[in-house]
Each structure stands twice: as structure tokens, then as C-alpha cells.
Amino acid sequence: MNVTRRDLLKIGTLGGAGVAVGGAIGSSAQEEVPTPPRNAVGMLYDSTKCIGCKSCVVACADANGLQPDTRVDSLHQAPNDLNSFTKNIIKLYKPKYGDGATFAFVKRQCMHCVDPFCVAACPFHALEKDKVTGVVSWTPDKCIGCRYCQLACPYQIPKFDWDSFNAKIVKCEFCKERLAAGKEPACTYVCPPKAVIFGRRDLLLREAHRRIQEHPDKYFENRVYGEREAGGTQVLYLSAVNFDLLGLPHLSSTEHPSNWLRWEERVLKFFALPVGIYVGMVTFLKQNFREHEAEMDEEHKKTGLMPQL
Amino acid sequence: MNSHTQSDLTVVRWQRGVPVFGVPIVNKNFLFLASIAIAGSALVIYREVAGLGAATGLSDGFPWGIWKTFNVMTLTALGSGSFPIGIAAWIFRKRRLHAVMRVTLLISFLVYFTGLLAIAVDVSRPWNVYNLLSVYRWNTISPMWEVLWCMPLYCLFPLFLENTPPVLEQWWYFFPPGRGLVVWLVPIIRKTYPYVVALAYTLPILHQSALGALMLLTGNQVFPLWQTPMLPLLYVWAAAFIGVATTICSVLLCCLTWKRPIDQSIMDELVQLMSWLIFPWLALRLLDIAVRGRFTLMFTGGWLSVIFWLEMLSIFVPAFYLRRQKYRHHPYLLFRNCLLIVAGGMLYRFSPTTFAYRPWRVGIVAYYTPTVIEIIISLSFICTCICLFLIAVKRLPILPAPLQQWYESESYYRNFYPYIQMSGYGKDQHRPSYAD
Numbered sequence: 001m002n003v004t005r006r007d008l009l010k011i012g013t014l015g016g017a018g019v020a021v022g023g024a025i026g027s028s029a030q031e032e033v034p035t036p037p038r039n040a041v042g043m044l045y046d047s048t049k050c051i052g053c054k055s056c057v058v059a060c061a062d063a064n065g066l067q068p069d070t071r072v073d074s075l076h077q078a079p080n081d082l083n084s085f086t087k088n089i090i091k092l093y094k095p096k097y098g099d100g101a102t103f104a105f106v107k108r109q110c111m112h113c114v115d116p117f118c119v120a121a122c123p124f125h126a127l128e129k130d131k132v133t134g135v136v137s138w139t140p141d142k143c144i145g146c147r148y149c150q151l152a153c154p155y156q157i158p159k160f161d162w163d164s165f166n167a168k169i170v171k172c173e174f175c176k177e178r179l180a181a182g183k184e185p186a187c188t189y190v191c192p193p194k195a196v197i198f199g200r201r202d203l204l205l206r207e208a209h210r211r212i213q214e215h216p217d218k219y220f221e222n223r224v225y226g227e228r229e230a231g232g233t234q235v236l237y238l239s240a241v242n243f244d245l246l247g248l249p250h251l252s253s254t255e256h257p258s259n260w261l262r263w264e265e266r267v268l269k270f271f272a273l274p275v276g277i278y279v280g281m282v283t284f285l286k287q288n289f290r291e292h293e294a295e296m297d298e299e300h301k302k303t304g305l306m307p308q309l
Numbered sequence: 310m311n312s313h314t315q316s317d318l319t320v321v322r323w324q325r326g327v328p329v330f331g332v333p334i335v336n337k338n339f340l341f342l343a344s345i346a347i348a349g350s351a352l353v354i355y356r357e358v359a360g361l362g363a364a365t366g367l368s369d370g371f372p373w374g375i376w377k378t379f380n381v382m383t384l385t386a387l388g389s390g391s392f393p394i395g396i397a398a399w400i401f402r403k404r405r406l407h408a409v410m411r412v413t414l415l416i417s418f419l420v421y422f423t424g425l426l427a428i429a430v431d432v433s434r435p436w437n438v439y440n441l442l443s444v445y446r447w448n449t450i451s452p453m454w455e456v457l458w459c460m461p462l463y464c465l466f467p468l469f470l471e472n473t474p475p476v477l478e479q480w481w482y483f484f485p486p487g488r489g490l491v492v493w494l495v496p497i498i499r500k501t502y503p504y505v506v507a508l509a510y511t512l513p514i515l516h517q518s519a520l521g522a523l524m525l526l527t528g529n530q531v532f533p534l535w536q537t538p539m540l541p542l543l544y545v546w547a548a549a550f551i552g553v554a555t556t557i558c559s560v561l562l563c564c565l566t567w568k569r570p571i572d573q574s575i576m577d578e579l580v581q582l583m584s585w586l587i588f589p590w591l592a593l594r595l596l597d598i599a600v601r602g603r604f605t606l607m608f609t610g611g612w613l614s615v616i617f618w619l620e621m622l623s624i625f626v627p628a629f630y631l632r633r634q635k636y637r638h639h640p641y642l643l644f645r646n647c648l649l650i651v652a653g654g655m656l657y658r659f660s661p662t663t664f665a666y667r668p669w670r671v672g673i674v675a676y677y678t679p680t681v682i683e684i685i686i687s688l689s690f691i692c693t694c695i696c697l698f699l700i701a702v703k704r705l706p707i708l709p710a711p712l713q714q715w716y717e718s719e720s721y722y723r724n725f726y727p728y729i730q731m732s733g734y735g736k737d738q739h740r741p742s743y744a745d
Binding site (some may be wrong): 017025081082083117121122123124125140143144145146149151159161162163165166167168182230255261262274277278284285286288292306308309 | 325326357359360361363367368369372373396400402405411428429431432433434435437438440443446447448452453454457459467470474478481498499503504506507508510511514515522523526527528529530538541566616621666668669683690706714715
């Protein structure tokens with residue numbers, strides 16, 4: 001096959017134009033919204049009901065066999081944030097003078113996103129989303145410890161065991177052993193005022209909207225946090241104060257990983273483009289290499305020195 | 310016509326890779342670099358035993374430190390010179406660029422090799438890397454998977470094979486028992502060369518863009534001046550021109566250090582290749598920011614705007630000046646301008662991972678300052694790279710030179726290394742039999 005440079009440029013331009021047009025068509029089409037599994041489990045946390053007793057923190061540590069975190073205060077179990085000993089925590093928002101908000105508690109744990117960043121990031125499916133319950137859990141013998149999940153998670157949830165040579169990723173796994181045994185997670189089980197409740201995600205969503213309808217002015221923006229954020233999460237929040245103040249970031253519904261990676265998916269579809277580049281390059285290289293080789297051997301005959309590739 | 314005119318003698322033409330001869334490998338500078346490398350490897354043992362928390366300044370808020378963001382994501386761009394130069398030489402038929410191929414391939418191999426070491430030290434459960442071979446565990450959408458597959462594959466297969474010819478050549482001349490092997494291997498290498506080389510250009514395009522895609526998944530945690538769906542393309546493109554600039558810098562530095570002649574025509578061609586890459590890149594970056602409607606952030610982003618302008622100007626201004634012959638034909642000005650381009654490009658590759666990465670948080674603020682241990686280990690990878698480079702160029706025919714220098718090196722080895730006389734070096738006209 002005799003291909004000239006002009007042909008190469010032509011092929012390259014056509015291919016580039018094709019990719020560009022395809023991309024433009026793809027991006028102008030309706031954005032795909034991820035959907036949770038049909039029977040996805042969920043939690044609904046109502047910040048206005050929470051009394052801050054931290055029963056759930058203790059129950060979580062107990063159910064998951066976590067060591068008490070006494071690093072901040074040697075007397076009490078008083079972690080200041082989620083960490084390698086803490087999968088679940090209650091935090092308090094104290095209003096500043098004049099910002100008009102009341103104080104509020106917030107329970108933080110893994111949001112179990114519908115389209116999780118950590119699962120998209122993990123190279124070997126060490127973090128995986130269950131196909132039935134939608135629970136995101138961690139498998140030790142697939143994890144290489146690259147900590148990409150920590151970098152990618154917009155909620156800063158996966159925590160890393162920094163002090164061990166055999167380090168682990170620690171995050172809420174929705175008490176999956178308890179779920180398998182037909183029980184609900186430890187935190188929802190113990191909660192005295194039922195501020196956090198367990199159920200199917202779609203039913204909980206309906207319940208949240210019912211509460212908003214019952215008390216139209218009680219909740220912030222009459223909005224359920226987690227319904228659409230980053231494509232939706234399975235843990236839902238209701239709050240009287242701004243979610244930003246509770247440490248729940250503002251994320252639009254299109255900011256989910258498959259949307260961020262849509263270009264990679266298109267370009268690498270069936271690995272066609274890389275293979276195409278490879279085959280094209282081999283074609284040109286073979287032709288040019290033959291000429292180079294002939295020149296090299298001629299040089300060798302002239303000087304008597306070993307040809308240099 | 311008489312070919313030996315005055316101009317013919319002054320114009321230098323690089324014809325052949327020649328080892329740097331008559332210079333000892335071990336000197337004061339080498340010992341200094343080697344001591345950092347050794348100190349670093351001792352500290353690596355401490356890091357493996359004590360864990361990442363004790364050795365580094367990393368925290369849950371800032372999980373990636375300089376081993377990944379600098380040694381891998383930034384420095385591998387310096388080692389990417391081989392693919393733009395190779396594509397220009399082999400596919401766009403810029404034949405003269407073959408002269409610097411050996412240097413740039415060596416730099417690529419060493420930078421990628423030490424980069425792989427950095428990844429191995431950074432990941433905290435390295436024993437699970439066997440998962441690369443278990444197909445059912447692959448998450449092919451993850452950019453990390455692409456990086457973890459492509460980078461070792463590139464470094465240990467095509468790049469390694471491309472670096473074998475200088476070693477075989479050395480065997481041919483200095484190790485007579487190995488000649489049989491060389492005669493057997495060289496025709497095989499020549500047959501498979503196009504296939505291997507094409508792979509060596511496809512793989513870096515893939516994984517250099519995947520390095521950019523790594524930051525895509527952090528979403529809006531990266532400042533919008535850097536975060537864009539175009540990040541993979543900008544990353545691989547930046548790697549291309551940074552690699553060319555690094556090649557120019559290192560060849561110039563070698564020539565000036567060991568007083569070797571400089572082939573100006575090849576330097577011109579490299580600079581031309583570099584500016585062909587730089588100006589469209591700058592335009593694409595500005596266009597991308599404009600299309601996303603983030604134009605005002607270039608002036609209102611506080612110190613991140615300053616970093617942005619530092620990046621853009623330290624790439625644009627030198628590239629602009631290098632269009633003039635006066636700047637290209639003056640070794641110092643050429644070196645200085647290429648060094649600025651390398652610095653600006655490195656800053657571009659580094660910023661989105663560290664300066665512009667602002668994880669969303671309330672109350673608890675995570676700052677990252679690398680610890681001394683971390684910095685020494687990071688430096689030790691760089692020093693290992695430089696030490697291996699110095700050994701290689703002093704023992705292998707890698708740095709380009711005029712043919713005359715080859716004959717000088719021949720007489721040098723004949724006179725100063727008697728054992729080479731015993732091996733028959735210089736007696737049989739060095740005529741390899743496979744080429745006849």
C-alpha cells in the first residue's frame with residue numbers, strides 16, 4: 001500500500017472532523033440521568049428531628065467492630081470528623097451572629113450515590129455498587145491503595161488508614177452484613193427520635209416530599225438533598241438550614257462521573273481510535289523504515305561502522 | 310569542487326551517537342546525586358514500615374502528594390519527548406531528527422522508570438497490583454486503570470526495546486562473546502521495529518491523556534480555569550512540547566558540559582516542531598476557557614489567576630522569541646528559553662493537581678505541605694534518573710556527534726583500555742557480518 005503524506009493528512013482531518021461531529025451530536029442530545037436499582041435501599045435523615053445524642057455513632061462503631069477513636073480526647077470517644085475509626089458522625093452547625101440560621105445537627109456518612117465517583121475512579125472494582133441494594137462497599141484484596149476514590153469523592157467520604165503499612169479504606173457500607181441478615185442498619189435501628197430512618201429509596205423520597213408538603217416553610221428551599229445532587233444519592237437529607245452550612249456541597253444533577261467522562265467513553269469506544277492510530281502508524285512506519293534502513297546500510301558500506309538504528 | 314571548503318568545516322553535522330569518552334563517571338557531582346538517591350531509598354524502607362501517615366504530609370483532605378502529582382503526573386511529561394520527535398522523524402519524515410532519537414528515548418525510559426518506582430512507593434497496597442492481570446476485575450472506564458496498564462507496558466516493552474540498540478552496539482565492540490547474540494538479535498529487531506515503534510507512539514498518547522482524565526473525576530473541586538472536558542487533550546499536547554523542550558535542554562547541556570559541537574540545523578528543526586505544538590495549544594486553551602464562559606476568571610481568580618498567567622506567559626514568551634534566528638542560534642538564549650517553556654509546562658501539569666485542587670469542605674481545612682522525608686524521596690527518584698543518564702551517556706553511544714568524534718573515541722579506547730585491544734577492537738574494521 002502506497003500512502004503519501006497528503007493522504008495521511010486527509011485521513012487525519014477526516015477522522016478528526018468525524019470525532020468532532022460525533023461529539024457535538026452526542027453532547028447536544030439529552031443528558032443521561034443515572035437511575036438507581038429498583039429496590040435500592042436508602043436512609044432519610046431529618047436534621048430538624050435530630051437531638052444530637054450520638055447514639056448512632058456508638059451503634060455504628062459497635063456494629064462494624066471499629067476501635068473507639070480517642071486520639072483527640074483520651075477520655076472520650078470524640079472524633080472530630082469521619083476518619084479511619086469512624087464511619088458515621090454527628091456534627092453540629094453553630095450559627096454565626098446575624099446569619100439568621102438556627103443551630104442544626106448533621107449526620108455524615110457515605111451517601112451511596114446512584115452514580116458514584118469512587119466506583120468510577122477505582123481501577124479494579126475494589127469499591128463496587130451492589131446491583132440489588134445499591135450499597136457501595138469496599139473489597140480489601142482488590143484495592144491497591146491509590147486513594148483515587150478519596151480524590152474523586154465530592155463529599156470527602158472514603159477515609160484512609162494513614163498509620164498502617166497494611167492500610168484500609170474506611171467508609172460506611174450500609175451495615176451490609178446486617179442487611180443480609182434481614183436487619184436494618186445500626187444507626188437507623190437505634191435512633192431515639194427516628195431522625196434517620198431506613199427504607200426503600202423511592203418510598204423514602206415520597207415520605208420526604210410528604211413532610212415538605214405538611215410543613216411548607218420548615219425546610220430549606222423545600223428541597224430534598226440527594227434527590228438530584230450529582231445524579232442522586234441513596235441517602236437523603238432534609239434540613240432547616242442551608243445545606244452548604246452543613247457541609248453538603250452544592251452539586252448540579254449533571255455532575256456525575258459518566259457525564260464528566262463522556263468524552264473518554266466516546267473516544268475510546270471499542271478501542272477503535274487507538275487501534276486505528278496504531279495501524280495507520282505501522283503503515284507509514286514500514287514504508288519509511290525501509291528507506292531509512294537502506295540509507296543506514298549505505299552509510300555502513302561507506303564508513304565500515306556498525307549502523308545505528 | 311573541493312568539498313573541504315571553509316564553510317564545510319565550520320558547519321557541524323551530527324552523524325552518529327558517540328559515548329562521552331575520557332571523562333570519569335564518578336566525580337563530585339555524581340557522588341552528591343548518588344548520595345541523595347541512596348538516602349531516598351533508605352527512607353523508602355521507613356515509609357513502607359511506618360505507613361504513609363508518618364512519612365508524608367498527606368491527610369484525608371489531601372490524599373495525593375508530590376510522588377503522584379509531581380514525580381508521575383508532572384515529570385513524565387519531561388520524558389514524553391520521544392513520541393512527538395519520533396512521529397516527526399518517522400511519519401512526517403524529518404530525517405535529521407533521528408540524530409537525537411537515542412537521547413530522547415533514554416530520557417523517556419529513565420523518567421518513566423523512576424516514575425513507576427514513585428507509583429510503587431506511593432500506593433499503599435502494592436501487593437494487590439496483580440489485579441492488572443485479572444480481567445474480570447478491570448474497571449476499564451477508570452483513568453487510573455488506563456494509567457496503571459499503559460505506563461508500565463510502555464516503559465517495559467516498546468521503550469525498553471527501543472533502548473536496546475545502543476547496548477547491543479556496545480556489546481558488539483567491547484564484548485566479543487556477545488557478538489553471536491548481537492548478530493542473531495539485530496535482524497529480528499529490524500523486522501519488528503515498525504510494529505514496536507508504532508506502539509511506542511500510541512501508548513503515550515493514551516496514558517498522557519489519561520493522566521489528564523484523572524483530574525476530570527474530581528469534578529468541580531478543581532478550579533474552572535483548569536478543569537475542562539478538554540483536560541486530557543491539553544495534557545497530552547502539553548506533554549509533547551514539554552518533552553521536545555526537555556530534549557533540547559538536555560542535549561544542549563550535555564554539549565556544553567562535555568564541549569561537544571552543536572548541530573544548529575537539528576536544533577532549528579526541534580524548535581520548529583516545538584512551536585508548531587505550542588501556539589495551537591495556547592490557542593486551544595484560551596478558546597476552551599472562552600467557550601466555557603470562564604474568561605473573567607483569568608483576572609478575578611486571585612493568586613490562581615497569577616499562576617495561570619505564569620503558565621501561559623512562560624510558555625508563550627520564549628516560544629515567541631525563539632521564532633527569531635538570533636535566539637535560536639545562541640546556545641545560552643536557546644537553553645534559557647527552552648528551560649522557561651519546560652518550567653511553564655511543568656507548572657501547567659502540576660497546578661490542577663495541587664494549587665487549583667480545592668476539595669469542598671466546611672470547618673476542617675486540609676492543607677498539604679510535603680514533609681522533608683517526602684521531598685528527599687521525591688528528589689531521590691530524580692537523582693536516580695540523572696545518575697543513570699550520566700552512566701549511560703558515558704558508556705553507550707547515545708549523544709549525537711560528528712563522525713570525526715567517533716574516530717577520536719576509537720583511538721582513545723585503543724590507547725587507554727588495553728583489554729579492548731585484546732578483544733580485537735579496531736582490528737577487523739568493525740564490520741558487522743549481518744549487514745553483508
